[in-house]
Amino acid sequence: MKKQTARQVTLNGKPPIVIAHRGASGELPEHTLAAYKLAIERGADFIEPDLVSTEDGVLIARHEPNMINTTDVANRPEFSDRFTTKIIDGVAVAGFFASDFTLTEIKILRAIMQQDFRPQEFNGLYEIPTLEEMIELVQQIEAETGQKIGIYPETKHPTFHDALGLSLETPLLETLEKNNFTDPSRIYIQSFEVSNLKKLSQETDIPLIQLLNATGINLDGSLMETQPYDFVVSGDPRTYADLRTPAGLQEIATYASGIGPWKRMIISVQGMDLNGDGEADDLNGDGVVNDADKTLTAPTTLVQDAHAAGLVVHPYTFRNEDRFLSADYNGNPALEYIQFINLGIDGYFTDFPGTGSQIRDQLGNKSVGYGVV
Secondary structure, X not given: OOOOOOOOOOOOOOOOEEEEOXXXXXXXXXXXXXXXXXXXXHOOOEEOOEEEEOOOOOEEEOOOOEOOOOEOHHHOHHHHHHOEEEXXXXXXXXXXXXXXXXXXXXXXXXXXXXXXXXXXXXXXXXXXXXXXXXXXXXXXXXXXHOOOOEEOOEEOOHHHHHHOOOOOHHHHHHHHHHXXXXXXXXXXXXXOOOHHHHHHHOOXXXXXXXXXXXXXXXXXXXXXXXXXXXXXXXXXXXXXXXXXXXXXXHHHOOOOOEEEEEHHHOOOEEOOOOOOOOOOOOOOOOOOOOHHHOEEOXXXXXXXXXXXXXXXXXXXXXXXXXXXXXXXXXXXXXXXXXXXXXXXXXXXXXXXXXXXXXXHHHHOOOOOOOOOO
């Protein structure tokens, strides 16, 4: 195994920021005020709300417009008639959609933990928060402690919301302005689409982050590429792979301050096919094939290329569970953080901000080697 000998620096030379992915979502139901508060207590620098719109145009924190997996809506008979199928980014999705509920109705629902391997005892306890309530929480904690916390909202499926007449961007900016939360050092706005970020760049000084996605990983570690959905609609043939080339990154730099790549765009994982079926094998014998059955590939140059274009790099998503960790890490999430930090990333999205902040703080400005590559 090779050992990294020189740690790369972040774009601004400061330690990377810790972004609480949907709050402390590894411990509490995601996108709840309780999860955001816990994330702050765990040491997060930023908390992340994914934003969708209610029928009456209020921005709420949900990972998807479809609430079937993250709330108890399916168990509430008064809303059974809302079950429907909608097309989101070209795919038919069945469930209960925030855009079919008023805020008053949303407030009847309670959040649940959608991953069955995470704690279930908090299901049904917490409301679905609005963006405004989330800002109020941050401001309250700031007033009580003097601690400065940022927010990192994502506009979810802008094309879908535009078609409903419920565009997200103007309400987002208006909510920030109304609540006097406009300090560019404490906000990033992110999106997987491009056109809405370009529009936002003409309307605000808040730094913007171009998210980059893929649909999966091939056996050899190469990525299954996909497109921003607004490119699909407009007929633009480019994929996210085109956006993360040096030329693509230079274009992103004309409207955004950074990129949010899937971490496998920086370091991927490859499987083994011992039975010759063309698929990665279940090497650890737990009945499923995931990252724990795969080994790391060599890092790409994405971090260096983005920094050369003047862009910060905030990869997603770091998680503590074995199933999300390459076999090289031996079940130790700290090794993954160390490897990525040593590559010079400027921050990271994590479901476990306590772990993310602890490792970052332990590293400080020291060069740390590791034996995993």
